[in-house]
Amino acid sequence: xxxxxxxxxxxxxxxxxxxxxxxxxxxxxxxxxxxxxxxxxxxxxxxxxxxxxxxxxxxxxxxxxxxxxxxxxxxxxxxxxxxxxxxxxxxxxxxxxxxxxxxxxxxxxxxxxxxxxxxxxxxxxxxxxxxxxxxxxxxxxxxxxxxxxxxxxxxxxxxxxxxxxxxxxxxxxxxxxxxxxxxxxxxxxxxxxxxxxxxxxxxxxxxxxxxxxxxxxxxxxxxxxxxxxxxxxxxxxxxxxxxxxxxxxxxxxxxxxxxxxxxxxxxxxxxxxxxxxxxxxxxxxxxxxxxxxxxxxxxxxxxxxxxxxxxxxxxxxxxxxxxxxxxxxxxxxxxxxxxxxxxxxxxxxxxxxxxxxxxxxxxxxxxxxxxxxxxxxxxxxxxxxxxxxxxxxxxxxxxxxxxxxxxxxxxxxxxxxxxxxxxxxxxxxxxxxxxxxxxxxxxx
Ligand code: SAM
Ligand code: SF4
Numbered sequence: 092x093x094x095x096x097x098x099x100x101x102x103x104x105x106x107x108x109x110x111x112x113x114x115x116x117x118x119x120x121x122x123x124x125x126x127x128x129x130x131x132x133x134x135x136x137x138x139x140x141x142x143x144x145x146x147x148x149x150x151x152x153x154x155x156x157x158x159x160x161x162x163x164x165x166x167x168x169x170x171x172x173x174x175x176x177x178x179x180x181x182x183x184x185x186x187x188x189x190x191x192x193x194x195x196x197x198x199x200x201x202x203x204x205x206x207x208x209x210x211x212x213x214x215x216x217x218x219x220x221x222x223x224x225x226x227x228x229x230x231x232x233x234x235x236x237x238x239x240x241x242x243x244x245x246x247x248x249x250x251x252x253x254x255x256x257x258x259x260x261x262x263x264x265x266x267x268x269x270x271x272x273x274x275x276x277x278x279x280x281x282x283x284x285x286x287x288x289x290x291x292x293x294x295x296x297x298x299x300x301x302x303x304x305x306x307x308x309x310x311x312x313x314x315x316x317x318x319x320x321x322x323x324x325x326x327x328x329x330x331x332x333x334x335x336x337x338x339x340x341x342x343x344x345x346x347x348x349x350x351x352x353x354x355x356x357x358x359x360x361x362x363x364x365x366x367x368x369x370x371x372x373x374x375x376x377x378x379x380x381x382x383x384x385x386x387x388x389x390x391x392x393x394x395x396x397x398x399x400x401x402x403x404x405x406x407x408x409x410x411x412x413x414x415x416x417x418x419x420x421x422x423x424x425x426x427x428x429x430x431x432x433x434x435x436x437x438x439x440x441x442x443x444x445x446x447x448x449x450x451x452x453x454x455x456x457x458x459x460x461x462x463x464x465x466x467x468x469x470x471x472x473x474x475x476x477x478x479x480x481x482x483x484x485x486x487x488x489x490x491x492x493x494x495x496x497x498x499x500x501x502x503x504x505x506x507x508x509x510x511x512x513x514x515x516x517x518x519x520x521x522x523x524x525x526x527x528x529x530x531x532x533x534x535x
Contacts, residue, residue, distance in 0.1 A: 096130035101138025137178035156192035177264035203232040249295030270303035284325035299334040314342035321352040348391035360400035364419035365412035396426035396500035404453030406444035426471040503528040
């Protein structure tokens with residue numbers, strides 16, 4: 092067996108892509124290993140969304156170059172180094188120009204060609220760069236059967252983005268919006284279930300803009316897809332991420348009220364609370380629209396856990412603008428959220444603006460927002476104390492008999508699960524709330 096080490100950076104879609112690359116390599120005789128040390132193939136599946144992402148990749152590649160030379164010197168054989176993902180898409184040829192140790196460069200839309208790329212590299216002995224957006228359907232070329240994934244799994248149903256928020260690279264690195272057909276998704280979901288998966292998270296850069304070809308030949312919405320998948324025996328729970336407020340349709344809100352398999356958790360980024368900033372971000376809605384939407388969602392599913400993304404220090408953001416972000420946050424009461432300092436991304440409109448916010452102002456705003464979000468997360472968890480809820484047992488804990496499960500609200504739950512197995516759904520009462528997780532006992 093040859094060994095492959097895949098290191099995934101960034102979003103859940105990259106995690107999914109890394110798994111699919113692993114699925115492709117299995118039949119070629121590769122087994123996955125946790126570290127790069129004696130791997131024959133090392134793949135960095137990169138992210139370009141923030142910070143000096145490309146620089147970090149080059150510094151990692153410098154270390155891998157040394158490893159490659161050392162291994163060859165000691166007679167360990169050739170180490171093929173591949174750069175995949177959004178940095179590969181954005182940088183392309185530049186990567187092999189700057190780092191000679193790199194053998195393969197391919198983007199998020201071309202990784203299904205990995206077996207051919209490896210062959211081309213072996214035949215020519217030269218680096219191969221593949222970053223065009225291909226005409227064929229990537230998913231149709233991926234391995235059909237899903238190997239073991241555990242109890243929960245990601246399933247990409249939608250890719251790319253046509254929204255062009257002024258701060259974001261996704262439309263450039265992942266390309267135009269595309270939805271997979273329902274039948275193709277169903278086949279993958281069934282394979283996951285056959286491999287033991289009980290909870291599936293449907294992924295997309297704008298997952299609620301999903302509009303794939305339905306089983307009946309009509310276009311299906313995300314709500315339609317969820318209804319369809321929830322009829323599959325063995326799927327106990329469905330989730331989806333990430334959603335855009337503009338695509339939060341009535342049927343999707345209704346699904347939260349009516350479909351017991353759809354979990355009460357929604358990741359719905361607002362990014363900023365000031366209408367002027369939202370407009371300059373090209374988000375296409377006002378803060379008030381978002382708050383009204385949240386009210387409707389809570390009416391449909393009162394216990395829903397809400398999460399979001401925030402950017403502080405977008406160009407031109409004033410203290411008054413930022414306070415509106417705090418105000419929206421207070422009004423929503425999030426169960427958890429991700430917040431970031433604005434990071435200028437080359438090639439995006441906001442990066443060229445002259446009114447960039449100083450670093451220390453961004454850092455100060457981020458700390459204040461995160462303090463508020465942290466308190467809200469604690470409050471949400473604390474409110475679960477004494478509550479009964481179903482927990483899906485996911486993995487072993489550190490103590491004998493202990494398993495770690497997942498609540499409907501995506502919290503980790505520790506419990507003594509003697510007599511139960513991973514994959515079981517158990518009813519519990521939450522009896523302790525820690526800073527990161529909950530503890531519970533199973534109902535007799
Ligand atoms: N499509 C989703 C949406 O519109 O809400 C978000 C997808 S994006 C990959 C994930 C998050 O990264 C965004 O919600 C945003 O908060 C953050 N992000 C994107 N570009 C950024 C930038 N230039 N600087 C800081 N954060 C950024
Ligand atoms: Fe990026 Fe905006 Fe598209 Fe989300 S909606 S992926 S933030 S461009």
